[in-house]
Amino acid sequence: MNGDWLIRGRDGRLAVYLMSDDAVLCRAEHVPGGPWEAPRGVGGDQRLHQVLAVGQGANGYAHLASWRPTSREAAALVHSTHFRPLLAPLDWAPVGHPDKTGDRTGTPAVAVDAQGRAHVFVRNSGAGLSMVAQKEKGGWDPWRDLKGQGVEGPPVAAAGASGCVEAFAVGSDGLLHWRQEGPGAQPVLQEPVKTPVRPGTLRALATSAEHVTLFYTDDAGDLCAWRPGGEPVAVLAAAGPGPVAAIRTRLDGHDCTLLAQRSASGRVAFAAYPTERESAGAWWTESGPQLPADAGVALAKDHEDRVVAAALSPSTGLLQLTRRKDEPGLALTAWQTV
Template sequence: MNGDWLLRGRDGRLSVYQLSGDAVLCRAELGAGGPWSAPRKVGGEQRLHPVLAVGQGADGYAHLASWRPTVKGEAGLVHSTHFRPHLAALDWHPIGHPNRTGDRTGTPAVAVDAQGRAHVFVPNRGGGVSMVMQKEKGGWDPWRDLKGREVRDGLAAVAGESGRVELYAAVSQGLLYWRQEKPGAQPVLQEALEAPVRQGTLRALATSPESTTVFYTDTSGGLCAWRPGGEPVTVLPAAGPGPVSAVRCDLDGHDCTLLVQRSENRRVAFAAYPTERESAGAWWTESGPELPLDALVSLTTDETGRVVAATASPSTGNLLLTRRKDEPGLALEAWRQI
């Protein structure tokens, strides 16, 4: 899974996306605050490889990308749009291959610009990154090679508050950063950071009108934050393996960034700090029951602005959810299975 798979739709209802064998399943609130629907297959009967990338635009629409098997030993990327969580998503639509033909080249990443156009990024066989973008009035532009060298799997794509799309990629010696100069333009490689980045730990978040922040774990186990043009900052030791999920939220009248990660103790760990003020410090607080080894975690806010966290296990299919209580601090309701 790449991206946040717990989303709030434009109608205020929450939805989750889960991999299940050769399919993607969606569950959604039947009304704000629940109850929840039974799992439904996304995108028709197309068989998929067990990989999913999710992105969401300012319009609340979810865009999903995955690989599908084509002929023996080869695969192609597909895309679906989900306009309302409680309605059926569009069928999977083929969008090609970064090298025209061949097997999977890596995990895709999706970002959606201010015009509602999905941008799908994926590593290519040349060691760089390729992108395909939706046209504003339907269809897709040709694949574009964004270059780069020794790009590792686990891209992080994000739309800034301006709506322009940005991309981060881990390489053997650090991070690469691409940004659109104007809407609809091809993202351009802007900066390369030398840093000991652990593969598969990137997560990007829009944190101000001018900036996005990428979070990653370094090889010594520190959870770091970097905004292009500056230096990376170690926020706190990583709670556990894998990327964090991150959301901006109001905590007692303060603009905060909330991080969540599965801890080494296999529980959900939360940490918060004033947005873009990493020097203020942060610390982890664990919550909930012990989780399976493959459990994923994700964050969003509901239609009232309350933080919502979810954890899902592909092996068990279990989905747990909690909300912030309506009281000062980051007190959470009891975790419940949905």
């Protein structure tokens, strides 16, 4: 899964998305802060490949993208919108293929602009990046080739505070970055950043009115932060091999960025530092039980604006949660299986 698979809907309920065989499932709180419903299928009865991208707009709507097999050696991307966690999402609708036809080309990423339009990014067969975006009044624009070379691993995308969309990927020239110059504009490839990046470790987060911060692991195993216009900064050694989860929150009255990652020991590791002040330093603190090797970690805020951390194992479907206590620092409740 690519993106924030743990979300708070516009009705305050938390929901998670997960893959199961050839379908996408959703689990949601029955009431905000209450017990969780059983998993339900998303988007109708179409068969899907085991890949999912999730993006959420400022209106709280979740946008999902996946690949659907169309023949033995061909596939097409599909999209669904989920307006509220306990409502049925829209059926999967085709959005085409970056090369018009062919097999899967990579894991997609989804971002949603200020107008609520989903933007789906995916590697194309030429190892560049392509994008398709919703029209403001329904339907989809044509696929656009955004260029770039040697794209490896899943791209990531996010909307900044302005509502303009940015995308990032690992390429043969280093770190690749595309940015919209205005609402609805085609994202433009910026100058590549020559820095070593491990594919599959990217995470993008809007950290101020001006910036989207990209987190990634470099070849030395350090978790780094980069904002366009600056130089990458090593924050601390990565706790584990996968992508980090990140969220902005207030800790003891300070605007902080909270990071979470499945550690090499199998537990969830947390670290926090003042937002956009990586030089202040950070350190990991582990929490909770040991997780399966394939477990991912996500962060969100609940109906009371408390940070919630979730760990989800795709192979077992095991979902575990903890919430921040109403105490100084980052005190967490006991992890619970839901």
